[in-house]
Amino acid sequence: MIKAITGTKDILPSDISKWKFVESIIDKTMQGFNYKEVRTPVFEETALFSRGIGEATDIVSKEMYTFLDKGGTSLTLRPEMTASVVRAFIEHSLAAKQNLNKLYYIAPMFRQERPQAGRLRQFHQFGAEAIGSTSPALDSEIIIMAYDILKSFGLKNILVKINSLGVPESRENYKAKLREYLQGKVAGLSEDSRKRFETNILRIFDSKEECDQKIMQDAPLLIDYLDEESLKHFESVKALLKQAGVPFEIDPKLVRGLDYYTKTTFEIVSGSVGSQSALCGGGRYDLLVEQLGGKPTPGVGFAAGIERILLACENENSLNIPVESIDLYIVRLDNGLQPNVFDLGLHFRRKGITSEFDYLERSVKAQMREANKLNARYVIILGGEEYQKGELVLKNMLDGTQENVSLDNMEYIANKFAG
Numbered sequence: 349m350i351k352a353i354t355g356t357k358d359i360l361p362s363d364i365s366k367w368k369f370v371e372s373i374i375d376k377t378m379q380g381f382n383y384k385e386v387r388t389p390v391f392e393e394t395a396l397f398s399r400g401i402g403e404a405t406d407i408v409s410k411e412m413y414t415f416l417d418k419g420g421t422s423l424t425l426r427p428e429m430t431a432s433v434v435r436a437f438i439e440h441s442l443a444a445k446q447n448l449n450k451l452y453y454i455a456p457m458f459r460q461e462r463p464q465a466g467r468l469r470q471f472h473q474f475g476a477e478a479i480g481s482t483s484p485a486l487d488s489e490i491i492i493m494a495y496d497i498l499k500s501f502g503l504k505n506i507l508v509k510i511n512s513l514g515v516p517e518s519r520e521n522y523k524a525k526l527r528e529y530l531q532g533k534v535a536g537l538s539e540d541s542r543k544r545f546e547t548n549i550l551r552i553f554d555s556k557e558e559c560d561q562k563i564m565q566d567a568p569l570l571i572d573y574l575d576e577e578s579l580k581h582f583e584s585v586k587a588l589l590k591q592a593g594v595p596f597e598i599d600p601k602l603v604r605g606l607d608y609y610t611k612t613t614f615e616i617v618s619g620s621v622g623s624q625s626a627l628c629g630g631g632r633y634d635l636l637v638e639q640l641g642g643k644p645t646p647g648v649g650f651a652a653g654i655e656r657i658l659l660a661c662e663n664e665n666s667l668n669i670p671v672e673s674i675d676l677y678i679v680r681l682d683n684g685l686q687p688n689v690f691d692l693g694l695h696f697r698r699k700g701i702t703s704e705f706d707y708l709e710r711s712v713k714a715q716m717r718e719a720n721k722l723n724a725r726y727v728i729i730l731g732g733e734e735y736q737k738g739e740l741v742l743k744n745m746l747d748g749t750q751e752n753v754s755l756d757n758m759e760y761i762a763n764k765f766a767g
């Protein structure tokens with residue numbers, strides 16, 4: 349039997365109400381902050397991601413689904429959206445239409461990681477990118493929006509961590525200091541971190557290995573080497589977060605796994621999901637547009653993993669998903685009325701009233717059972733004496749009352765669902 353690929357998941361009808369509910373909160377919140385939805389292709393030229401995210405990152409060096417198409421072009425299934433959104437922003441000259449573009453997305457991403465709880469190979473992110481302003485108000489807005497959405501899912505056990513990575517000059521100065529500090533200690537680092545020492549030294553802070561953590565405990569911190577401008581920016585972001593009532597913690601070791609960040613970075617982590625605890629991450633990327641071939645344009649954004657959030661919600665039992673129901677179930681008392689039921693069902697369906705009836709020649713009792721299972725608000729019973737008199741029975745399933753309605757007066761029933 350052919351099965352789904354490891355690390356991918358079917359989202360079955362029984363899960364869809366949960367997904368739709370979550371997506372509706374995302375749409376509503378993003379639109380409330382005046383972000384506009386954007387959709388980009390699932391695959392792109394590989395160079396977009398290697399240049400955008402950085403050759404030395406884990407994502408680019410280990411995790412991308414990259415393949416040659418029949419024409420010999422190297423393509424990659426997107427591992428994240430920021431590079432794609434920036435590409436679309438440049439390609440369609442969005443800056444010419446609007447100084448500040450506030451964009452959001454809900455879309456599948458692909459990373460060839462070792463699957464475990466909360467870590468998949470095809471997963472879904474929602475996220476936002478505000479491109480066109482250096483204002484710290486936008487950094488704060490992005491963090492607030494991410495926080496508000498997670499709160500709307502009822503999550504309590506979450507923590508906002510923020511940091512500033514400064515501008516490249518101050519970061520390079522700092523990296524030299526860090527290199528100096530680690531110079532005599534390299535032999536004590538894990539194999540991965542020894543590699544990072546050469547290629548991506550900041551990422552050593554991300555290591556979960558005890559030997560690395562011990563060494564990094566006393567390492568100099570980037571925040572102590574920030575330039576004036578980045579410090580001022582960071583102060584404003586913090587002040588606005590305080591003003592908005594978003595609790596946060598400064599984590600000077602938060603370096604993030606993508607190379608495009610400048611100044612603010614942040615993550616929101618959950619205490620309810622084990623080791624894959626980052627529900628969301630983001631930050632400012634003032635050089636990315638230029639790096640990808642556009643005019644220098646600052647940007648800031650975030651992305652959050654929906655599967656990981658759903659796991660946290662499950663563990664906190666926090667999602668209040670509305671119970672699924674239908675408007676109308678049509679029961680027939682004898683099978684000869686099947687064409688009439690079909691007709692009547694179609695009449696209501698075409699008015700946008702969710703209607704269902706039996707296709708399996710089931711007994712009246714079984715049809716009523718089905719109506720209950722589907723949480724029908726009303727049941728129509730067609731047949732018997734009433735039908736002879738040109739009427740049907742309409743039963744209100746919430747209060748159990750029933751009434752006879754003339755077959756000529758379907759408007760009366762439709763009006764029950766108006767508004």
Ligand code: HAM
Nearest residue numbers: 428430467468471626627628629630631649650651653
């Ligand atoms: P990221 O931190 O790589 O950032 O991913 C954001 C979120 O996606 C993570 O916090 C996590 O919840 C989820 N995620 C990542 N990998 C997986 C996986 N294998 N399985 C399940 N969930 C996963 C970015 O992608 C940046 N583009 C964020 C950003 C937007 N920065 C600026 N704008």
